[in-house]
Amino acid sequence: MTDSDKKQSFREEFEAHLESPIPLLSRLRNLIFGKESPDTYTQISFYLGLLIWIIFLVWIILGYMVLTSTEWIEQEKGLDVHSLIEQRGEALGFKGGDFQSNLITFYNIALVAWCGLFIGLVLQWRKNTWFIYFIWASGGIYLLAMWFLMGFSYWYHDTTTFDKIAFFLLIGHSSLHYYFLNRELRGEKSNFFGIDEEFE
Template identity: 75%
Template structure:
């Protein structure tokens, strides 16, 4: 193959690569999650965690967008968002714009916290036992951030039962997954990871 043909082939391949994001996404996915596919239990745990992560992240982003675009929403929809937020803040013991400012700050903290949880989920997929520290630490930042910035009453009254159950399910199930993963890494026989238990007398 001549040099001109090689250059032509390379250019065609490069252009085809640029036209489709799939190869890039595949490489990014391999970099984050690794190339090894984990066992069924780990995959189920990961998918459940990602479902919860997606729900929370979507609500956080939507809430942040509403709070930072109150003037536009009021102009377009005629809904006084600022007044609604201020009224609810007064009921929770805040004054003036303190509640809205704290909400915006909390959403920033929450985005960082759930980014940390995503790192934990990626490590969980890789079956790295350090995943638990990311999920629990980031989860603590999220929950304590809400309590300190918005108050326990806000968490108790203004977050849904689904939010509470989903959050503590993620934390609790992560602990259970860590327990079985640690047993597997120590060489103990478990069956949650596709390792067949055998009679020790055999």
């Protein structure tokens, strides 16, 4: 193959990549998650965590958008969002605009914490035991930020039962997966219930 043929072939491949984002997305996926898929239990754990992660991330982004767009919402919809937020803050024991400013700060911290949690999920997919530290640390930062900035009563009254169950399910199931992964890395054979698969 001559140099001109090689250049022509490269140009055609490059133009094909520009026409479709699929090769780029495929390479990005391989870079983040690796080329090999883990075992079924790890995949189930990952997808469960990813589903919970997406739900929380969407709520954080929507909440942040509402809080930072109160004037626009009032102009477009005629709804006095600012007063509603202040009333809820007063009911929880906040004064003036403290509730809204604390809530914005909390959403900023929550966004960073859930980005850290996503790193933990990626490491979980790759079966790297460091995943649990990202999940514990990020989950702890999220929960402590809520309690210290918003108060325990906000967590108790203003977060749904579903949110509480989903959050602790993510932390608990990740911890269980960490336990099984450690056993596997030590060469111990076990099934989901921790009972040896083979008896000597």
